[in-house]
Amino acid sequence: MTNRVHIICHPEAGSGDGNTILKKVHSELDSFQMEYITYLTDYSTHAEVLTEQLVNRGHKKYQDYLMVVGGDGTLHEVVQTLHKNQADIPVTYVPAGTGNDFYRSWQNGLSVRGIIEIMLFSEKPVSIPIFTYNDHITKRQGVVLNNMGFGFDAEVNFRAQNLIENSFLSKMGLGKLSYLLAVLLSLNSVRHFSVSGSIDNHQFHYDDVSLAGILNSPTLGGGINIDQLTRPHNNEIALVIYRDIKLSVIFDLFIKVLITKKTNESDNIDRYTGQKLQLKITDPIRGQLDGEDIPQKPVNIDLALSSYPFYLPN
Numbered sequence: 001m002t003n004r005v006h007i008i009c010h011p012e013a014g015s016g017d018g019n020t021i022l023k024k025v026h027s028e029l030d031s032f033q034m035e036y037i038t039y040l041t042d043y044s045t046h047a048e049v050l051t052e053q054l055v056n057r058g059h060k061k062y063q064d065y066l067m068v069v070g071g072d073g074t075l076h077e078v079v080q081t082l083h084k085n086q087a088d089i090p091v092t093y094v095p096a097g098t099g100n101d102f103y104r105s106w107q108n109g110l111s112v113r114g115i116i117e118i119m120l121f122s123e124k125p126v127s128i129p130i131f132t133y134n135d136h137i138t139k140r141q142g143v144v145l146n147n148m149g150f151g152f153d154a155e156v157n158f159r160a161q162n163l164i165e166n167s168f169l170s171k172m173g174l175g176k177l178s179y180l181l182a183v184l185l186s187l188n189s190v191r192h193f194s195v196s197g198s199i200d201n202h203q204f205h206y207d208d209v210s211l212a213g214i215l216n217s218p219t220l221g222g223g224i225n226i227d228q229l230t231r232p233h234n235n236e237i238a239l240v241i242y243r244d245i246k247l248s249v250i251f252d253l254f255i256k257v258l259i260t261k262k263t264n265e266s267d268n269i270d271r272y273t274g275q276k277l278q279l280k281i282t283d284p285i286r287g288q289l290d291g292e293d294i295p296q297k298p299v300n301i302d303l304a305l306s307s308y309p310f311y312l313p314n
């Protein structure tokens, strides 16, 4: 018999939306007469510690619900820790971040009440594709829920995070605009690096890449779609390579990504799909993992397709 809901919440996610949405979650759970316990994150990586404590307390045995209220970063920390502990506890996600790319892919349009109803009344959770990675440089292993990227998208992500933390945009509740502003600010510092690797049995090598994106979810940065062919249910690893990016093609790419949404018609974007990916970048390059910054370093990483259970619409 399932009884309580354990809520891990980042109260400052989405420039303070976490707190507001948590109150809404509490009032909806009250209306279903559900008991809940809330754990607030006080610092970065605290969600990992809280999840580890829940797993060690035998959360699995009690079959309680586990809910995350926050942004993609907090969701990532929770699922990463569950996966590391081989605890297949189904997760319910209530978005409260700036980007909410997981929500856009899997729950788009659902209200807080709708999300809770799915958790309470679904016959069983839905297993969705995620990726596992093994980073040979940092020796870190983990999961990718939405996407991982190196180069331009990571620069944009890094700048956007700084804008959200430090600028008037977040104070005015315009955090989402930060991503577009960050795209514009990053255009004059586009990096060019070589990328090699293999996807399934296909080898590739590029001398002039500006963005290497490993996609599960089609959007990053709160809805910027760098590859129109990636769909959440594709059940494959998609690698997109933005290559040979010169000033003369930037305007065309800008239109195809942001306006016409036809990246597949660009001569400067290559796309591969498969179940296993190996990626190497010898130059130190900035990365992002589910919207969290990976500081500049060379890349030597293996990824494989995996899955994780969530309460989601069928």
Ligand SMILES: Nc1ncnc2c1ncn2[C@@H]1O[C@H](COP(=O)(O)OP(=O)(O)OP(=O)(O)O)[C@@H](O)[C@H]1O
Binding pocket: 010, 011, 012, 013, 014, 015, 041, 042, 043, 044, 045, 046, 047, 070, 071, 072, 073, 074, 075, 077, 096, 097, 098, 099, 100, 101, 290, 291, 292
């Ligand atoms: N109390 C806290 N203080 C500082 N950082 C925190 C705190 N709680 C969590 N974090 C860190 O903040 C990072 C970002 O949080 P989160 O993803 O929840 O919100 P967001 O960045 O607003 O949303 P999104 O990732 O969807 O844009 C997380 O990776 C987490 O490690």
